[in-house]
Amino acid sequence: MIQLRHIERVFMVGEEEVHALRDVSITAEAGEYIAIMGPSGSGKSSLLNILGLLDRPDSGAYELDGTLVSNLDEKQQAAIRMHKIGFVFQFFHLVPRLSAFDNVALPLVLSGVKPDERQTRVSTALAAFGLGNRARHRPDQLSGGQRQRVAIARATIMQPSVILADEPTGNLDRSSGIEVAEILEELNHQGMTLIMVTHDPDMGKRSRRQILMVDGRVEGGKGEDRSP
Amino acid sequence: MLPFDFFRYTLKSVTAQRLRSLLTATGIAIGIGAVVLLTSLGEGLQQFVLAEFTQFGTNLISVNPGKVTTHGISGALISNVRPLTIEDARILKNIPQIIDTVSVVQGNAAIESGGRQRRTTIYGVDASAARVWRFEVAAGRFLPDDPPRAARSFVVLGSKVRRELFGSSQALGARVRIGGELFRVLGTMESKGQMLGFDLDDSVYIPTGKAMALFNRDSLMEINLLHSAGSSSTTVAEQVKKVLVARHGSEDFSITTQEKMLEVLGGVLDTLTFAVGAIGGISLLVGGVGILTIMSIAVNERTGEIGLLRAMGVERNQILALFLGEAVVLAAIGGLAGLGLGVGGSWLCSLLIPALPAHTSWSYAAAAELLAVVVGLLAGVLPARRAAALHPVEALRAE
Structure with missing residues (x-):
């Protein structure tokens, strides 16, 4: 369960103040599937960064699974990112020198999981994402769709409660994009909260709820279908 | 992690x-x-x-004429320097810590035996040289302890000189001619090798007095002193200095201890x-x-x-x-x-x-x-x- 209350975020661009987020309040129940939409510069990414604890709001409160995470220090926030949040990026952000297996294993490595446990968990995940025979391949030996599947496997290997996806299909062709969307939706079915930033209306339509951002404000209401 | x-x-x-x-x-x-x-x-x-530097033994002190450190040029060029003499060496030997002295004169000369001739380094030394410098005699014996002024014409050959002049034939007792004077071969030395480029085997040893006459010198080039192992080289050097200053009237010589050299x-x-x-x-x-x-x-x-x-x-x-x-x-x-x-x-x-x-x-x-x-x-x-x-x-x- 996610609760954002009166979030404000202001950037200084040169001399000018830019209000990236103005009084944003959002509640997302556990297991929801939300698409954040809106024109570029509307604050979608800023909102996602706040949700992912990559950035701090200038004011307002953020509660994740009953914890007021906006008040935690950096160390504690890092721990939340590690265990509760999985990120999926438009440009995959795979480590180029590591194999698909090692990329998926990275969160386990960073959190100190023992090698033999890693082995079983990563193998299972790769098999589940149809990448069983690609484990030893490096990212540059994989197709775009395969790369994003590796990235999703990595984002979910820690069993997070929330998946934050920033234009996950933005860099893929149509069929790979649909494939990736289906995988994310399957994970959502399994109970992970899925929040996706997109400006692709077709992708937005797939979600059960859209939030439209305009000029740093939330325009859409709960459950309303605002897609054109 | x-x-x-x-x-x-x-x-x-x-x-x-x-x-x-x-x-x-x-x-x-x-x-x-x-x-x-x-x-x-x-x-x-x-x-x-x-x-x-220790292959010639430790506890060595050498005295050279001239005070290099005061003039920056060899003392030999300065007329008021009193040369080192055999007499100086004899007096120095009276210092209790000093076991032995070697009066050294060195030069180059031709040595001749039979038809063969070789230019080589001639060392004029005392009988004590073999002891002080730790030279081993291969055959015969080293120079006898003759009185310096009345030394007999004996020569001891370095191993290379012996080989070059005599080959496989007997060298002991043979007569050789050095600078026109006849010497009898009394002994030959073990091979000693080189020291910093000087071939010690390409040398011969004759009594100091003979060498002085040969090279037409009336003074020594160096006095080597061997002091007892227990005594400090600095205190011995002090005593040597005192004795020589008393004899010469001024410090017209240089003392080098082995420690200084090292x-x-x-x-x-x-x-x-x-x-x-x-x-x-x-x-x-x-x-x-x-x-x-x-x-x-x-x-x-x-x-x-x-x-x-x-x-x-x-x-x-x-x-x-x-x-x-x-x-x-x-x-x-x-x-x-x-x-x-x-x-x-x-x-x-x-x-x-x-x-x-x-x-x-x-x-x-x-x-x-x-x-x-x-x-x-x-x-x-x-x-x-x-x-x-x-x-x-x-x-x-x-x-």
Whole structure:
């Protein structure tokens, strides 16, 4: 369960103040599937960064699974990112020198999981994402769709409660994009909260709820279908 | 992150850019190699020089005419210098700590036997020379203890002279002609080898008085003193000085103790050590700058990766540690290569120059490797701090 209350975020661009987020309040129940939409510069990414604890709001409160995470220090926030949040990026952000297996294993490595446990968990995940025979391949030996599947496997290997996806299909062709969307939706079915930033209306339509951002404000209401 | 995984991750980052890492590590390798080679040879060189200078025995003091240190020119050029005489040597022998003295006159002359002739170094010495200089007689005996003014015409041949003049035939008792005078061969010496380029085997020994006559001198070129092992060379040198000043009226001679000689040589070696050390230090510095450069480039190239790691819950100081670790791994690889280079180089040196014992002590090797790691750490600090200071959002946007 996610609760954002009166979030404000202001950037200084040169001399000018830019209000990236103005009084944003959002509640997302556990297991929801939300698409954040809106024109570029509307604050979608800023909102996602706040949700992912990559950035701090200038004011307002953020509660994740009953914890007021906006008040935690950096160390504690890092721990939340590690265990509760999985990120999926438009440009995959795979480590180029590591194999698909090692990329998926990275969160386990960073959190100190023992090698033999890693082995079983990563193998299972790769098999589940149809990448069983690609484990030893490096990212540059994989197709775009395969790369994003590796990235999703990595984002979910820690069993997070929330998946934050920033234009996950933005860099893929149509069929790979649909494939990736289906995988994310399957994970959502399994109970992970899925929040996706997109400006692709077709992708937005797939979600059960859209939030439209305009000029740093939330325009859409709960459950309303605002897609054109 | 488990320590093993940390190591694997940094090592993988280094090996992913094989050529670049290799070139960067080379800088450190050359520095460490130079330092290791230097310390290996330095110790060997010290031992070598010490052995060269103590092969004539220890506890030696030499007295030469003229005070080099006051004039800067040889005393022989200054007319008011009183020459050293056999009488001086005889008086010096009365100092209780002095066991023996050798009055030395040296020159070059032709030595002739049968049809064969050879120009060689002639040493005019006392009977005590073999004892004081630790020369071993191979056959016959050394010069007899004749009174200096009435020495008989005996000669003792160095091994090379004996071989050149007599070959396999009997030398003992033969007559040889040196500078027109006849000498009887009383003994031949064991091979002694070279000392700093002087072939000691290509020399002959005749009584001091005979040599003075031969070279038309009325004074000695040097007096060697052997003092007892228990006495300090400085106090003995003081006494020698007092006695000679009393006889000559002023200090118109130079006293060199063996310790002084070794000190001077030690000074030369220290300078050499310092010079090579400086070269090693400079290449370490250059190597460090190389690591700094490469790590800065790596941080730029991998900004997206840093953002990703932060997003996955890696803290700032862990990012710092990762990049520091990478710099250290780079430097440590260079250091190990440098150790190989240094040890191999000194091994090669000792192979080419057998007299020069090269010896790498493990403590120096460990210290050198530690030095490499420290250089890596220092070079890594700036880039690693920059990596740690990146804002995750900015870093993720970089790709």
